[in-house]
Amino acid sequence: MGLFDRIKQGLKKTSQVLNTDVRDLFKSEGRLIDEDFLDELRAILFKTDMGYEPTEALVAEVAKNMRGRVVHLRDVIDVLKVKLKELMAQDASPLHFAESGPTVIMVCGVNGAGKTTSIAKLACLFRGQKKSVVLGAGDTFRAAAVEQLGIWAERLGIEIVKGPEGSHPATVAYQAVEYAIKNKLEVCIVDTAGRLQTQKNLMTELTKIRDSIRKQIPEAPHEVLLVLDATTGQNGISQANNFAEAAGCTGIVLAKLDGTAKGGVVVAIRQQLGLPVKYVGVGERHEDLVPFDPNAFVDEMFDDNLPGG
Ligand SMILES: Nc1nc2c(ncn2[C@@H]2O[C@H](COP(=O)(O)OP(=O)(O)OP(=O)(O)O)[C@@H](O)[C@H]2O)c(=O)[nH]1
Numbered sequence: 001m002g003l004f005d006r007i008k009q010g011l012k013k014t015s016q017v018l019n020t021d022v023r024d025l026f027k028s029e030g031r032l033i034d035e036d037f038l039d040e041l042r043a044i045l046f047k048t049d050m051g052y053e054p055t056e057a058l059v060a061e062v063a064k065n066m067r068g069r070v071v072h073l074r075d076v077i078d079v080l081k082v083k084l085k086e087l088m089a090q091d092a093s094p095l096h097f098a099e100s101g102p103t104v105i106m107v108c109g110v111n112g113a114g115k116t117t118s119i120a121k122l123a124c125l126f127r128g129q130k131k132s133v134v135l136g137a138g139d140t141f142r143a144a145a146v147e148q149l150g151i152w153a154e155r156l157g158i159e160i161v162k163g164p165e166g167s168h169p170a171t172v173a174y175q176a177v178e179y180a181i182k183n184k185l186e187v188c189i190v191d192t193a194g195r196l197q198t199q200k201n202l203m204t205e206l207t208k209i210r211d212s213i214r215k216q217i218p219e220a221p222h223e224v225l226l227v228l229d230a231t232t233g234q235n236g237i238s239q240a241n242n243f244a245e246a247a248g249c250t251g252i253v254l255a256k257l258d259g260t261a262k263g264g265v266v267v268a269i270r271q272q273l274g275l276p277v278k279y280v281g282v283g284e285r286h287e288d289l290v291p292f293d294p295n296a297f298v299d300e301m302f303d304d305n306l307p308g309g
């Protein structure tokens, strides 16, 4: 499956809502853009969970360009697309790799967000780029978590560093980085246990994990990725600030986009957080991760097979 098909797959539920509902606003002869139309459009956009301000900005844009005119569906969609791309714009943000020595990527987020799966997906992506990878099983909270990462490592043929049972996550992170340095591996990805942004001691633990990585490579971790679960919609956003503060997050992986019609949450994330979205998860398999590109994302939100109107 190509990149665009995979984004399409991830956005299927969102684009279904958007397209069916927006199309229903129109008859084949077009429609007058009046207050009723704008109200109905507002309600549809809001359903994708993009949030109040982006919704208003989009409605205002349509009003500015088209109020009082009879227009076709395609014309409205074109206006929405341009504005959405503007709202979601971010600097191209590929991952930042170390100039020499291993690149360390730390992954954090709330329980069940999709961290471990996203790590397997990233590892798979790097392997495809012929980069050598080691995983650090830093979720020492549950034995099953270490096992889960171990299964992925075995399946993908990637090395893994596990600590003895009950070891501190900062120790495992340290050992994983040490292993990467000793064995001249290019990427070390450190898993962490899920935690709530309100659990102070666990948030401090993230800082400790990061500090123990820095003891070996002062500029590491080169990336700290916060995994957000797209199915929780805007609730995810409130988590981000605490994580960013404790772990120094550098970017977001939005997992489970395929499981929700709330794909508009990316707009809210881009509007409310200073962090770039680096990848989106579009399924449970190891190949279901795509680099985030706002333009491709917006194009796939709106189905291109819409009747011309
Ligand atoms: N559909 C779908 N499912 C996903 C995606 N990413 C993760 N999952 C599923 O979400 C569930 C939780 O994923 P994990 O990777 O274990 O989440 P985690 O954040 O590591 O969880 P904890 O370690 O328990 O905090 C699993 O059943 C995954 O298969 C995705 O992009 N799409």
Ligand SMILES: [Mg+2]
Residues within 6 Å of the ligand: 115, 116, 117, 139, 145, 192, 193, 194
């Ligand atoms: Mg996990």
